[in-house]
Amino acid sequence: MSLVFAAICSHGPGITGRAHLADPAQKDALHAQMHGLGESLREARPDALIVVAAEHFANFFMNNMPPYAMGMADAYEGPIEDPGWLGIAKTRIPGDAALSRRLIGEVMKEVDVAFAEEWKFDHGIMVPLHFLTPNYDLPVIPANINCQGPPLTPLPRTWAFGEALRRACDAVPERIALVGTGGISHWPATPDSGKINEAWDRDFLARWVRNDRAALLDYSDEQTYRDAGQGGFEIRTFIAVAAAAGGEGELRHYAPIPIFSVGCTVATMAIA
C-alpha cells in the first residue's frame, strides 16, 4: 500500500551489552523510549519492516563492497557477535524474499542497489529489533549503506536511495515501515569511545527534524570525521529515512550516554 511508518534510532552495542554499566535512570529512560518506538511501530500495523542500517562487516567487506544493498531472503540470523557480549541471544529473524524482490526491483529503477539472499545481522540491526520487535514476529528487510569502508557513497546519493525506497514502498500493496539506525557523532571502537559532540548532534538533529534537504547534505566526510568521528559517517542512515518520509520529524529522545558510546536518539518522522 505505502510507507506507513518512519523512524530513526541508535544501535550501539552498549545499549544492550553494557546496560549494567550505565546510570540506571539514563538507561531506563532510553530503553523505555526504544520500547515506545516499538509500540508506535505496531500501531502503524506494518506488514514488513525495512531497517536501513550501517553494518560493521557482518556481510560485506572490501573485497566487494556495495554502497547500497538489500536483503532478499525468507529468514535471517543474528547476532554475529557473542550473545553474552551483546546481551542478545542468537535467533532467527523472519524475512520475506518475494516482497524484497518486488521492492528491490522498484529501487533499481533509480539506484543500483545490490541484493543478498544471505544476510547475518550484527548489532546494527539486532539492537533496534531487540526493542522494536522483541518477539521477532514481523518480517524484516535489511538494507545497508556502507559507512565503514571508504570511499563512502556521497550524501546526495544517499538521499536518492531514500527517495527510491519511498517509491518502492508506495508501489507495493503491503504496509511498510522504515527505521534507520546509526549514530550521530561518535568515536566507537577506539579508546575515544564515549566521546560525543553534543552540539554537533543537536545541530544535525535540528536539520533532520525540519527535514532540510540542503542542510542535511551540507557535510563533507572530512568535516564529519573531524567533528563527529568515524561513527558520524552513519548519518547516512538517518538522511535516507528523511528522504523517504518527506515530512517533519519529532525528536522523542536524545541523551549522550558515554558508556553507550553515542548520543542515544529516538525519533519519528511524518510521512508526506
Add this chain to the structure above:
Amino acid sequence: MSLYATQKLLFHLNRDPAVQQRYRDDLPALLDDYDLDAEEREAILGGDVGKLYVLGANGQLLMHFAALLGMPWADYIESMREGVRRHGPVRAGIYAMTTSTDEKVAGV
C-alpha cells in the same frame, strides 16, 4: 604490511562459526591461509588487540574480535591505549585515537 589480509581474517573469524572452530583448533594453520607479515601474524597469534589497533585494523572488526576473545569492555579499551603507548599512533585507517592514553572518556 598486509592490513587488508589481517582485516579479511578478522572479517571471516567474526562472522563464521567454522572459522572460529579453526581458530580454536589450529590457529597457525588458519593463519597460513592469509597473506600476513610476521608482525601481523604474531599479533593475531597473541590475541594482541592493542597491536592490531595500532596496525590500523578497522575498529569494528577489532571490537568484535575482542568480544570473541571474551575481553571485558574496560580491558578491551585499555588494551588499545596500551597498544598506542607501546607502539605509537595508529598507522592506518579511520579509527585513530584522538584522546590521550591517560584519559578515560567513558570512565573505563
